Amino acid sequence: MREKFIQILLASAASASVIIMIGIVFSLLGETAGFFKEVTIKEFLTETRWTPLFTPAHYGILPLVCGTALVTLIAVMVAAPVGLASALYLSEYAPDSLRRVVKPVLEILAGIPSIVYGYFALTFVTPIIRSVFPEANVFNALSAGIVMGIMLIPMVSSLSEDAMMSVPNSLREAAYALGATKLEVSCKVVLPAATSGIVASFILAISRAIGETMIVALAAGSTPKLTFNPLESIQTMTAFIVQVLLGDAPFGSIEYKSVYAVASVLFAMTLSLNIVGTLIVRRYREVY
Amino acid sequence: MSAQEVKFRPHLERRKCIDAALKFVFAGSAFFGVTVLFVLLFRIISDSLGWLDLQFLTSFPSRFPEKAGIFPALLGTIYVILITAAFSIPIGIAAAIFLEEYAKKSKLVSFIQLNIYNLAGVPSIVYGILGLTVFVRWMQLGRSLLAGGLTMGILVLPVVIVSAQEAIRAVPDSWREAAYALGATKWQTVRYVVLPSALPGIMTGVILALSRAIGETAPLIPIGALTFIRTLPKSPFDSFTVLPIQIYNWTSRPQEDFRAIAAAAIVVLLFVLLSMNFIAIMIRNKYQRRIKEV
Numbered sequence: 003m004r005e006k007f008i009q010i011l012l013a014s015a016a017s018a019s020v021i022i023m024i025g026i027v028f029s030l031l032g033e034t035a036g037f038f039k040e041v042t043i044k045e046f047l048t049e050t051r052w053t054p055l056f057t058p059a060h061y062g063i064l065p066l067v068c069g070t071a072l073v074t075l076i077a078v079m080v081a082a083p084v085g086l087a088s089a090l091y092l093s094e095y096a097p098d099s100l101r102r103v104v105k106p107v108l109e110i111l112a113g114i115p116s117i118v119y120g121y122f123a124l125t126f127v128t129p130i131i132r133s134v135f136p137e138a139n140v141f142n143a144l145s146a147g148i149v150m151g152i153m154l155i156p157m158v159s160s161l162s163e164d165a166m167m168s169v170p171n172s173l174r175e176a177a178y179a180l181g182a183t184k185l186e187v188s189c190k191v192v193l194p195a196a197t198s199g200i201v202a203s204f205i206l207a208i209s210r211a212i213g214e215t216m217i218v219a220l221a222a223g224s225t226p227k228l229t230f231n232p233l234e235s236i237q238t239m240t241a242f243i244v245q246v247l248l249g250d251a252p253f254g255s256i257e258y259k260s261v262y263a264v265a266s267v268l269f270a271m272t273l274s275l276n277i278v279g280t281l282i283v284r285r286y287r288e289v290y
Numbered sequence: 291m292s293a294q295e296v297k298f299r300p301h302l303e304r305r306k307c308i309d310a311a312l313k314f315v316f317a318g319s320a321f322f323g324v325t326v327l328f329v330l331l332f333r334i335i336s337d338s339l340g341w342l343d344l345q346f347l348t349s350f351p352s353r354f355p356e357k358a359g360i361f362p363a364l365l366g367t368i369y370v371i372l373i374t375a376a377f378s379i380p381i382g383i384a385a386a387i388f389l390e391e392y393a394k395k396s397k398l399v400s401f402i403q404l405n406i407y408n409l410a411g412v413p414s415i416v417y418g419i420l421g422l423t424v425f426v427r428w429m430q431l432g433r434s435l436l437a438g439g440l441t442m443g444i445l446v447l448p449v450v451i452v453s454a455q456e457a458i459r460a461v462p463d464s465w466r467e468a469a470y471a472l473g474a475t476k477w478q479t480v481r482y483v484v485l486p487s488a489l490p491g492i493m494t495g496v497i498l499a500l501s502r503a504i505g506e507t508a509p510l511i512p513i514g515a516l517t518f519i520r521t522l523p524k525s526p527f528d529s530f531t532v533l534p535i536q537i538y539n540w541t542s543r544p545q546e547d548f549r550a551i552a553a554a555a556i557v558v559l560l561f562v563l564l565s566m567n568f569i570a571i572m573i574r575n576k577y578q579r580r581i582k583e584v
Contacts, residue, residue, distance in 0.1 A: 008477050009392055015384035016393070019406045019451065022444055026416060029423035087319035095313055096320065107324045113567060115505025117534045118556050121541050122330050125337070125549055155323050181300070185309040206411070213413025215508035220541055240415050240508070247512045253427070265419050269412065276411035280404065
């Protein structure tokens with residue numbers, strides 16, 4: 003009797019995670035539905051201006067998506083090569099003693115809150131960018147993107163390294179026996195064998211970059227724009243949500259509802275990327 | 291020389307040269323992170339020099355940077371984390387026990403597991419919107435400590451579950467079988483054999499999860515954590531602020547001096563986080579040694 007009761011209690015705790023997911027979907031959908039009573043889906047997806055806080059108001063999400071894509075692209079261009087090279091070094095080249103020092107440092111780097119990276123972007127990276135490109139805005143996508151990339155390096159590096167570590171040594175030894183150099187073993191044997199894990203780490207990094215909020219809220223600006231110039235001030239989806247919620251948009255107003263519409267798009271994008279990423283990690287993890 | 295030998299050109303010199311060069315590049319990438327960490331820490335500490343003192347820790351925020359302090363933010367952070375811990379630790383551990391010890395392999399269980407992984411990847415600002423909708427408006431908790439703490443609790447729940455699961459999985463099966471052989475019931479086995487030996491691992495995971503919550507800013511912006519607090523929160527239903535929100539507010543102002551006190555507040559925040567990480571690593575190391583002895 004008691005055993006049964008405890009089991010039911012534990013099971014309900016486990017089902018809390020499903021309830022949370024349902025809660026997220028429903029709380030987003032409620033106000034989003036209200037938003038689409040006032041704005042057509044066609045305008046939302048095809049209009050090229052996003053000005054919900056001004057009159058005349060335009061509700062085209064493209065500029066926000068464009069801003070998000072630009073920052074994400076810059077971040078991945080930093081995090082993917084550096085993270086991958088660092089994973090190769092740690093898994094294939096570094097002696098054990100060195101790895102024991104570098105890995106904890108990367109863990110610390112991953113544990114630093116994004117607000118601190120935001121401060122770093124605004125007060126350190128932006129002035130450097132502006133001394134190189136004087137035409138750059140105080141708030142620009144480049145600074146936010148670079149710092150976000152730095153933030154993602156530990157994640158890409160550790161996930162890719164896990165994938166490389168799970169490549170069996172017999173494959174490496176076979177290649178060495180054929181006279182391959184260390185680089186050839188790394189690039190022609192280990193990398194192809196670890197591809198799925200590496201791709202998954204990139205996908206998860208992209209998802210993190212899309213959802214990252216504080217760096218872009220501080221350093222990327224608040225002017226939604228359809229541009230791919232990294233030196234201009236832009237606005238991402240997350241930064242828009244912060245901007246409106248920090249102000250006093252009254253409950254039920256169209257600005258308030260627009261936050262939910264943008265958050266729904268954000269949620270759908272990150273969720274689908276995460277599902278693909280975790281499926282890849284799960285599916286190919288124990289191939290060897 | 292025969293024709294065959296001429297065809298075979300190993301280019302050993304060149305290949306070794308490229309090998310050495312790229313090893314250098316890879317090593318540079320690995321140390322890039324280390325370098326950035328030091329630049330970042332150096333930069334923030336030097337920005338904060340002269341601003342971090344006892345007065346800064348014990349004062350309220352102010353329009354004048356030299357009088358401003360982080361006392362309400364520090365207190366708010368502690369209160370929020372207590373609520374977060376009270377919510378996420380029991381539910382998280384219970385869920386982990388169910389998934390590892392009770393649940394049979396089924397479609398439903400693997401769906402719950404996949405769902406937990408996906409929850410961990412939901413952007414933190416979306417959790418804030420969930421908190422705004424459910425706690426602030428639907429449950430009428432208002433912009434209160436309780437709403438903030440519960441939102442954070444939901445945010446870290448997947449992290450707590452996954453790390454508790456890993457700790458429970460590390461307990462060898464032979465221990466469970468020994469308990470069953472002595473006639474223990476399932477719950478007795480879990481309660482007196484599995485949980486005690488998984489506890490250090492669970493604690494490490496919990497501390498790391500809570501340290502993530504301490505640094506999170508985005509989920510508390512929709513909840514409406516204020517930056518100008520005149521009175522300290524006295525009950526869970528009072529308004530509040532936390533360190534990261536205070537840092538955000540000060541950083542977003544153009545004046546140099548506010549940036550400096552933002553840096554000082556970051557030093558305090560990082561000090562708290564790094565000491566928590568340090569404790570977690572200490573627990574982990576001690577635990578690993580014990581497993582080896584067994």
